[in-house]
Amino acid sequence: MKPVKNILVIRFRRVGDAVISSVICSTLRKTFPNARIDYVLNREIAPLFENHPDVDNVITFSREEIKTLPVYLEKVRKTMKAGCYDLIVDIRSTLKTICFSAFSLATPYRIGKTKPYNIFLHNHRVNTAINGDEIERTLTILAPLEKNFQVQYERRFRLYVSEEEKAAFRKQMEYCGIDFAKPVVVCAVATRIPHKMWAAEKMAALLSRIVETFDVQLVFNYGGSKEELIAGQIKEAMGNNPRVFTNVKAETLRDLMALIANSDFFFGNEGGPRHISQALDVPSFAIYPPGAAKRIWLPNACERFLGIEAEDISEKAGNPALSYEEKFDFITVDEVWNRLHPALERMVAKGNRGV
16 A cells, blocks of 8 residues: 555635634544645635644635636646645535546545545545534545544644744733733624624623623624624623723734634634634634534534534424524523523633633
8 A cells, every 4th residue: 555645635615614624634644644734725714724733734725716717727737746645635525626636636545525526536435414513524534544544533623823923912912901810701793694693782781791790801803894893883882891892903813813812711603713712722602593503513512612502492493484583583692691601600710811
């Protein structure tokens, strides 16, 4: 059996998808410790994986490159020619991503999902639609390797922030008024996709309970002008409480990682920032909208990583006759508070920086 020296993992899409899918890289690192692992990502996501021990090289594609087919195909061709890959793991296996295998038919292992259009390009196809969380589904794609290798599966997804990055952003937070003698809670009060956001009035009411009950500081995280407007409106609805900060701005993904790494807890809407917080081992509690099942999108759930969805509150929330809004309405301020309060108590009891 030819040794596996060069590996390509392909995972286009959003932040949360790329973060969770990094378990593939970690598993391959443990299984083939001397191999080079390249990770193909959307360019805007690449900074997440700087200094990641399980990724040797991040290969990026801009939006323009992906949209322009001749440019995209030429870059894929050059990537495969230069890489000399022994193993390709095409996590999404779309019509565009299978092009990587098309330009490297000599690669011994070309693994993808079972799709009707990739039968001649992926020589190992896997049905990943199993009854498990997103990590289990993602790792299933490596099953073909078990025939010839002892696959060392890794379920934890991790990101890494240097002490220098943390220290630099900590100074910025202090300049904005953060007192690190008190716990810091990063709050994702808005979402990129508007309908996935828990109602702003409910968020304001819940966050008001937090600052009334605990001597903590809330840092609102947001991306873009629309989310910034929502963050300002929620702060105003809370009476512009001085322990609520909207001026700590994470301009880049590395800034966001440093912000979360300098915090004691993450709370808010489910999404990429929540995945980042778990990858940095920061305790979290997230609100899951209808259609984003907690059993799938809260992998490795435990006392440290928590969340709530409508089905936690009522079996009626699973009724397909109900509208999206009706299902979301099951998640009330009281229901969230009853589950969140014990987690915040644990954080405060352990003390600042000691969660």
